Amino acid sequence: MLDRATYIWESIDFLNRFIMKSLQRHAEEHGMTAPQVRVILEVFINKKISVKELTQNLRMTQSTVSDIVERLTEKGILIKKPNPQDKRSVQIMLTEEMVKIIEETSPKPIQQIMGAVLDNLQPSEQATVEEGIRLLVAAVGEKMEADGIESLEDFEVLFLPKEKKK
16 A cells, blocks of 8 residues: 555656546647647747747757747747847747637637546535645645745636635
8 A cells, every 4th residue: 555645646647647648639639749739738828938938837858849849830830939038039929820729629628638537526526626636736835835946826826715615
């Protein structure tokens, strides 16, 4: 039997791998790879971003990100523009057409995946899972703040007070 911390870590790793494999399948259905979809979503979230920032945010090598950006630029999904603040770098953005496609796609692939998983549980079980995740995220947030680890502003939606259920 695994100790609690190991079990939770292994469970998070399992869930992450499940989501990535499901995202890969979804991406392949649309003629893309999972890393390409991850780049597209990261650009969508940030509106304008550099290759260096993409590399850091996605934890990929700079050469991998650069290759993906080039392929997606050639496909007309991304555009590159000189950065007005730093002439040596470029800003990566989605084309207007791609922004419209993403905004009109609902629900998003990851929400579809998790929704299908949650559908296997009873409503009371879903609430239990949500509360457990809420507690774990709050504990991680407290640990990050105590350790001075990066800003939590990108994740502030996770730390909003729980809505009261009627």
